[in-house]
Amino acid sequence: MSQQAVDKIEQRFKALAEKTSPAVWGAPKQLIKLSQQIEQTDIYLARRVLQRVRNLQPNNPKIVRELTRLSNEIATKAKLTQTSSSTETSTQLISDKVIKINSDTKADKQQDQSQEETSILSTLAALKDNVVNHSQTKNMNKPWLLFLVIPFVLFAFYQLVWAAPRYESRAQLIIQQPDGMSTMDPSMALLSGLGVGGNSTADTQLAKAYIHSEDMLKFLQSKYNIQQHYHDGGDIFSRLSNNSTIEDLLQYYIEHTAVEIDDKSGVIKLLVQGFTPEFASQLTQAIVDRAEWYVNSIGHQLADAQLEFIRGEHKQIEIRLRDAQKSILAFQQKNNLLDPEAEGAAFQQITYGLESQIATKSAELTGLKSVMTAKAPQVVILESELNALKNQLELERERLSLQRKSSTSAANSSNLSATLSNGTAVSEVLAQFADLKIELELALKGYTSSEISLDKARIEAYRQLKYLVVVESPTFPENNQYPKTLYNILLFLVLQLMLYAIGKIIIATAKELR
Template sequence: MDSEAASQKDKKPANAPGQNVHVLNAKEVQKRSHGAQRRRRRWTIASFFLLVLAPLVAVIYYYTSVAADRYAVETKFAIRSASGSSPTDFLGIVSTVSTATSTTTDSYILIDFIESRDLVDRLNERFDLFEIYNHPNADILTRLDPEKSVEDVVSYMQRMISVYFDTSSQIITLEVQAFTAEDAQRVSAAILEISDSLVNEISELARRDAMRSAEKEVARVEQQLDDHRRALTAFRQSQQDIDPSASAGAQIQLLGELEGRLAEARARLDSLQGFLTDEAPSVRILKSQISAIEQQLDEQRNRLGRGQQAGTSDGANPNSASDNTLTSRVGTYEDLAIDLQFLQQAYITALASREAARLEADRAQRYLAAFVKPATPQRSTYPKRIQNILIFASFAVMLWGIGVMIVYVIREHSS
């Protein structure tokens, strides 16, 4: 007994004097739990009013009392090529695919242009955008401030102008918003006209690029052809001979006639010398005729060509620069004539190539085909009040619920 009393006495110092230990009963635990739950409930309700209901009331007030009506004009158009025939061969199919790819690229270029500052500048040249979009009917959130910079105007117009491109049908859908129906129709018609001018400019630029090479080739060959024609004319004037080839033919014919006359005279001389002496008048006359024919024959042969001169070695060229014989003239004339014929054929080929390039460029012409044109709307399309309010309410409740859940998870882990 003494030992147990001593052990209990030893355990007492664990509860030091001045240290009060309060043991909670079940009622107190339940009371504290209910208090914590009430605080969490009040915090949850307060956060719902602050983060959901108050913004939702503000949004409802804005869309029902402040938000201005906006009229929308929808336009549908497409960029088409002039070549509309359906191909039947492989090359035609390949060219059709290339044309479709080109029109797709042009469509993307047009979309980028509609969203660019260049369109805003061209629209400002036609009418004042600040006057249209700073309308008295516009509300404070959608009004275009006249103090805005050009970059801010571009961003604002990107909200008022929406463009969509359907890659399967190659159709571009353009929607333009404004605070009056007439302004929406006017801006949409101006954008369509500016886009049509841009497509025509791009098409004409591509056509000039395609024709530039063919035009240069035609001009080059035509210049060479004119130079050779002038060279041939100068040669004819200097030689006083229209066609040396024809003159050479006539010269050869004359030589043949002289040789025939010479042979005939020599035959007659041989016949007379058989029974007459050399001093006979008829023999002397015939010899004189033969001598004259031989001299004339030598002169005509010298005109045709000098032949192998006595003082000319075997390796020397008898047709020197000063040689003006008919043979040398024929050679020069034939060179000029062959070059002229070649250039004439090259000129015809260049003209055909230019015509083919022109036809191909015409087939590749682009144009803007608008099948849904801007029309004045009868009623406003924007803002979609009920839809926007429901979307805002859904997102607000969802974000509030996620935030409350995150807070509860954090408190559970911390406790």
């Protein structure tokens, strides 16, 4: 636009300001109405008025849009005016040329005039065709009408009007295990290793895998017939096919059931979509109940299997201990001994006593022989006592180490005779009893260790029990969460523009290479 045209617009603007009251001239809303009134007669002045409104309210997006619209209309009008003016100028030049030729050659060049007129008419026809072709080319250079506007309108119509709403119910869960430290003494706590946390990540991943498993799908299908809901509730693009297989149903179920796990806290967030809020809430509750049953049953099954194995081992050790006790009791009854070791100790004590008496008597006999003759009565008596003690010592030693006949045993004291009535040496009896006692002690130690292992297994089983705790009960949605209309429309528009720009670049590159 020339400076002269700008000055004329400013003059009309100042004249309008003088005619308008100060109250209207300082009110943006009144100026907007005034601009709309004079837009039909003077669009340049209307835009200048809107510029004043923008100065008064620089942050009003409505004013910016109106200014942009008027600027576009002015640019379009100026372009059309320029094209028309160019065409008229070309036509006027050709007409002047025709008049000049007619005036110069009318008298003497009739044949040349006919040829020149034919050339001029051809030029006019070519100019007309050029204008028409320019208009057609301008209309044909608008592929955005086919590739942008129509698909965008159809997609927006689907998102705003046709798309079936989907409601999302939410629930939050966490897997916990009981604290066994408060229910046992410190020694058992150290023995069992309690206090070391388990692998919570594996538990949450296990719960997620079961929620997205075919077992869970079959349970929900038998209880709620989710396949029919997924088919009847959605629109033609979002519904499940009527002849879908179990794999298709599982894939559709997984796409509409999200399981999010917080690695730090271990909280499992369950997001379930449905075409009605009632169904979404019911389905979420069913999934929570079934997952809780699964987690609890897995923990109890592992604990029962471990305890069953430990109880079987403990029962075998208990049988071994009872057999060892029965063997000792039978040995005692067979040999008529309450405690063979005590009996052997008594025999040894007798032997040691006899040896002590023999030593004493030998010393006395030596002393008497030094002052008396060998036939003295005291010496003879002492020698007899000494010989008796030696014979008895030999007998006692044989009882301890040798197998004697029953007749030899019968000649001794009644108690020892009863003890060795079967003709078995005391040392052999002690050896047999020692073997039985060692077996009993080993069985008793094994039983004690088995008792500790059983207690530890109970604690470990109690420790392995896992419980699915509901942090947030399934919600009842009131507003549909999907489809995200504005987001989807904007994303579709961005993708359209990207594809259109890529296409334009490819076409321009092809033309350049051609």
